[in-house]
Amino acid sequence: MLKSLQSDLLHEAESKDLKVIIISAEGPVFSSGHDLKELTDEQSPDYHAEVFQTCSEVMMLIQSHPVPVIAMVNGLATAAGCQLVASCDIAVASDKSSFATPGVNVGLFCSTPAVALGRTVPRKVALEMLFTGEPISAQEALLHGLLSKVVPEDQLEEETVRIAKKIASSSRPVVSLGKATFYKQLPQDLRTAYYLTSQTMVDNVALRDGQEGIKAFLQKRKPIWSQ
Amino acid sequence: MLKSLQSDLLHEAESKDLKVIIISAEGPVFSSGHDLKELTDEQSPDYHAEVFQTCSEVMMLIQSHPVPVIAMVNGLATAAGCQLVASCDIAVASDKSSFATPGVNVGLFCSTPAVALGRTVPRKVALEMLFTGEPISAQEALLHGLLSKVVPEDQLEEETVRIAKKIASSSRPVVSLGKATFYKQLPQDLRTAYYLTSQTMVDNVALRDGQEGIKAFLQKRKPIWSQ
Amino acid sequence: MLKSLQSDLLHEAESKDLKVIIISAEGPVFSSGHDLKELTDEQSPDYHAEVFQTCSEVMMLIQSHPVPVIAMVNGLATAAGCQLVASCDIAVASDKSSFATPGVNVGLFCSTPAVALGRTVPRKVALEMLFTGEPISAQEALLHGLLSKVVPEDQLEEETVRIAKKIASSSRPVVSLGKATFYKQLPQDLRTAYYLTSQTMVDNVALRDGQEGIKAFLQKRKPIWSQ
Known part of the structure; x- marks a missing residue:
């Protein structure tokens, strides 16, 4: 999944026809992060290292990408999924969306998501999310800087595309x-x-x-x- | 007081039975910071230096402590008291609480509290507090990132303990x-x-x-x- | 204009009678930033460099100035005008004010305003403003840390002067x-x-x-x- 996202982000990155990217998802979950089956001791530490390194590369690619990257969120974004939202340049979400870093509940503290989260929301908000694993609402996420905008679900695509078109109208x-x-x-x-x-x-x-x-x-x- | 707080924080810090710390106060004031009698010229500059150094050590100890530290605030937190709230990992306050850095009024600018305050709230909020000495409400403190949560006074302990228990249920x-x-x-x-x-x-x-x-x-x- | 502002800021900066500075404007626009006529290719790159260097010097002078500098905003603040608000220590605005970094619309990205903006509001808010050029309201600016306070237009001067007098009453x-x-x-x-x-x-x-x-x-x- 991470490799596919990386490949999609790089696809035509240098094309002059590409002006903006929207990352969205189908279904009630935006992203719930890593597949825990990949992180058991049936895999080697080297494999685990590759998983987290690839994830970090994707998150840094979003910032180093030549065009703005917008997250369009409709639903739950947790762990590396929350990190993905925090890593995008702009994030628009429906009012039913929520955000959490619940790794602590399964004994795996969300330390890589915390890099992106800690750079977008106040540290007390980040630490409560990281220590308790409890979700915050879209409105709270907006209040604290994790989102650029919150809209009703039926306006999510319209508003995101409006922002994207505004950006695409520039040089x-x-x-x-x-x-x-x-x-x-x-x-x-x-x-x-x-x-x-x-x-x-x-x-x-x-x-x-x-x-x-x-x-x-x-x-x-x-x-x-x-x- | 600072030495006592330092000693309490270090007490059983390495015990596996310690999972979370709550700092609270009795009475209508959470903390009003330094005792100004300690800061007259009847004491030597070396003594003054020791006071501020000890205070800074306590604030840094909270961050370097192995378990999360929660401030439970019910009332007024000013100067180094406000710094203490800003230095905790999580801060829960009753809606009647307020926060100020009024040192400027007594000719002693809250420069050490400003270290913690300037890392938790936007700089324009921090500077208005520091330059005017005027308090902000619990709601404003939440809005600007100084608090993690605000609840009615009669729910303060319940909500703080709920968060603490959630943290204590983790590894x-x-x-x-x-x-x-x-x-x-x-x-x-x-x-x-x-x-x-x-x-x-x-x-x-x-x-x-x-x-x-x-x-x-x-x-x-x-x-x-x-x- | 920048040279005049610089000179005014430096005027009596070292006088013990100067305790606080208020920057305000007349008319419906606080400041709309650079005069684009100065930035055509009829002027040399050296001249353009001098314009932006002078602008940056003025913004840094506000921070290095010995007394607090308050922006009193009643109306529109765009581009370097928005940067000026973001650079002041304190900013009070009327509720009809708005803030934008619309340089992208004229092919000139607000990169110098982004220095001040990116240090006062969350990065997702800053990037949406920079990429779309669209304005935010005074309430949004307050929510995100660009302003210290928002008041009705008829109370703007009273509230700003009240804050200034409070500061002037200190040492x-x-x-x-x-x-x-x-x-x-x-x-x-x-x-x-x-x-x-x-x-x-x-x-x-x-x-x-x-x-x-x-x-x-x-x-x-x-x-x-x-x-």
């Missing part, structure tokens, strides 16, 4: 440059972050689509992007 | 490994954090309680933890 | 020391942060206004600050 090189720079500057100290991003702004202004966008604005017309 | 070695790893990975860059935690997952799977939990799940029975 | 050296220390410790690891701030507390206790404040408290009288 791909501009969005890609912006996304890469955002994650690059975030962990830096303020001076380094401004040094990096000031240079990005100058580079962005010099892009064909940067000049096209500014000129279209000044000429009060719609811009025509290169990609 | 101590698994929870300890998870807690230590959470705080270790949080300040790291993403790749280092995933490298660290992937290794933790492999180690966790190999624990006796890791295998017991997974097998119990697959066999649809309750796990029996070593501790 | 300037104490507030300055506290502000500088807050931003210094925030990116540090916990042990370093406590080491730094414990030293600050000892220094603060030794300040004339530190001793005056503590003694006034113990003697149940109003403190008289040196500045």
Whole structure:
């Protein structure tokens, strides 16, 4: 499953026709994470290591991907499934969705999901989820920063596609440059972050689509992007 | 008081029977922080340094402690008292509780409380509290990440004990490994954090309680933890 | 405009009579950021670099300034205008205000605003704003940490001035020391942060206004600050 997701994310990643990715699921569960049968001692520690390494690679791929990745969640997202939601750039969920990191209940603390969770919600919220394994509602997830938006179930696809289309109406090189720079500057100290991003702004202004966008604005017309 | 709290936290910290700690108070004040009489110039700067160093050690001990520490707050928590709430892994408060860092009013800016506060609430919330000294309500504290949960006063103990019992029903070695790893990975860059935690997952799977939990799940029975 | 703001911020920055700064605007727009006419290819890349460097200097000056800086927002704050709000220590807004980083719409991703935005709101909120360019309301901005407080329009000035007067009633050296220390410790690891701030507390206790404040408290009288 992880290999398939990785392959799907990489598919046409460099194509200029790809502008945004939506990750969704069928049925009442968005994702419940790892298959515990893969984690018994019938498999070797090397195999276990490969499972978690592949999972981490997929989560980091979402951030390093050239286009925005949106999670569209309708239902339960637990453990690495919750990690997947936390790892996407944007997450839209139906109001019946819920989120949990219940690994502690089966003796396997959600330490890899905690990487993504701990970077999206306040630490007290993350730790209560990790220590108790209990779910939070979509509204709580929104309140605490795990989601970008919550909508009624019958509007989930419409709203997610609306956001995706808005993103797809922008220039791909501009969005890609912006996304890469955002994650690059975030962990830096303020001076380094401004040094990096000031240079990005100058580079962005010099892009064909940067000049096209500014000129279209000044000429009060719609811009025509290169990609 | 700080030495006593430190000693209580360390008491039986390594005992396998200790699974969770609740910090609470009697009366209408959870804690109002340092005793200002200890901070006049009748005491030496060395003594002042020892006071703040001890306080910082207690706050760091909560994070490095092998079991989860829960603050149960019913009333006012100010200055180092607010810092104590912010330093706990989980914090449950009654709806009549409030939180402030009013040191600025007595000419002593809450710079050590700001370490814990600035890591739990958004910086604009932290700075308004620090610059004005004015309290925020329990609901605001929840909204901004200082608390995990707010309940009516008459349910405070029940809800806190419920969370504590849920944690105590899990394996101590698994929870300890998870807690230590959470705080270790949080300040790291993403790749280092995933490298660290992937290794933790492999180690966790190999624990006796890791295998017991997974097998119990697959066999649809309750796990029996070593501790 | 940026040079003028920089000059105004620096004006009497070292005067003991300056205790707090409020940044506000006239008309329905707080600030809509850069003038796009300055960013066409009629200007050189060196000129563009100077524009963004000056902007970054102004934003960093707000944090390094010796007194608290409050944004009082009544209306629309976009791009570098939204960055300015995010960069202030405290931000109070009327309920009709809104906030956006719409650069992507004109082919110029808000990468420098993202530095300040990404440090004040959860990353999923920041990325949705940056990728779609769509505005968030004052209430959403409060919920996510971009604002300290939201009030009805007719109470905006009253509430902002109330906060400013509260700050001005404190000792300037104490507030300055506290502000500088807050931003210094925030990116540090916990042990370093406590080491730094414990030293600050000892220094603060030794300040004339530190001793005056503590003694006034113990003697149940109003403190008289040196500045």
